[in-house]
Amino acid sequence: MTVLDPSPSAAAERPVFANAREARQAIRAGRWREHTSGLAPANVQGNVVILPAALASDFLRFCQRNPKPCPLLAVSEPGDPMLPTLGADIDIRSDVPRYRVWRDGELADEPSDIGALWQGGLVSFVLGCSFSFEHALIEAGIELRHVREGRNVAMYRTNIPTTPAGPFHGPMVVSMRPMKAADAIRAVQVTARVPAVHGAPVHLGDPALIGIADIGRPDFGDPVEIKPDELPVFWACGVTPQAVVMAARPAFCITHAPGYMLITDRLNSDLPFA
Template sequence: MTSPASEARLRVRLGEHSGHTGGLAPGYVQANLVILPEAYVADFLRFCQGNPQACPLLAVSEPGDPALPRVGSDIDIRTDLPRYRVWRNGVLAAEPTEIQALWRDDFVSFLIGCSFSFEQALIEGGISLRHVEQGRNVAMYRTSIATQPAGPFRGSLVVSMRPLRPSDVIRAIQITSRFPAVHGAPVHIGKPELIGIDDLALLDYGDAVEIRDDELPVFWACGVTPQSVVQEAKIPLCITHSPGCLLITDLKNTHLASL
């Protein structure tokens, strides 16, 4: 009955694991979380539909229901992430380890695919990822690429960047194209100035990474985009995961491959 994924969720729920989820339950899909009141759900769904590379939706809950049976039989979204971020009018108000006291009957949970899944596929495909080898967070940048707006949700695309040799770039495009549920193919290669990134040393999120002479920077749409957009929409109350503290689902990364 228990899988490594449900075991990891239970440890998180019981407070036995309070840190980042990277490396927990290897092979299982981890998901970004956005919780919104029902009044904003239609707009946010249209936003995700219009920006599928940044906001690939893995699951959406019923209003008020903390379960997500499509992605895990025993999930309680109020307790199963190590840490949450509570946003009030676009301002970070708290970072609790559970949100049972905040839960409302009109809350809807959105699970959004995360690059951990395609990074596993890249590594298993023989491609070295420097930030993974160095145990650091991926480098992320705001771009000049505008998202497709919907209602109050609008803003610029955030991308993650991984430096790869040209032959690995080709292979990485082939591999990640098979995973549209977790950001899919890159959105840009090689010319950061064309997407509003004038200096790769000036990143907006995550950790800096060296780019060697025989490498190209490769940019994927990033799950930070929906959080950044939700924050800028300044809605009265929303809840997201805390960076690096994701929901571990029962889905296998390999099951997301489209081809």
């Protein structure tokens, strides 16, 4: 039996689950309520956006127009909380460690279960996540400091605009990983092959060029040290819809909390390669 200790002092002892179903069972039972970076590392993780059916077609077009930050993995049937193409037992109402509930673009709550909020017309979208390509980076011998330290990845709102669709518009969010120059070049090569989980970076180097005023203060996730011989490398991030929700202000929306992902049964090794 795995003992799950989510305290910061246990960062080095974060569990690695044997498979995605074991991880989801721990999440569903309330035994794991922390971020999911490094859990079930062979499995695809997904960002989650849940919207009323009346907004679903506009959001689908938004994803199609912005495939870097919003690569679609699955879309549910209206009112159906199950996502059988991602896992036979996945229930979107309980299988994310922490959700965010948005009302009129404002964060209203962060529950660990949304069963009481479920409505018949809700549509779930699952988007590709950079936690999936991290597995490939680590296999390529590239150290990821936030993974080694048990931290959530640092994420930032930028001045890079997305392409609007219906009411949905707003800035791109990026995730950042510090790397030495040689590792950054290798990371571009590795991640460019997996467009289903954001693909190649959108920026390397000076964060001010993409509107980030203070690299030490991420908008989401945890700060991480950038050493003198390293440069920050930025990937499009599936938290972008949360910045879009803040801008578009739909009456009701549910997302995952940044870094608290849906772990699917799909394997990173089975993702389509470019």
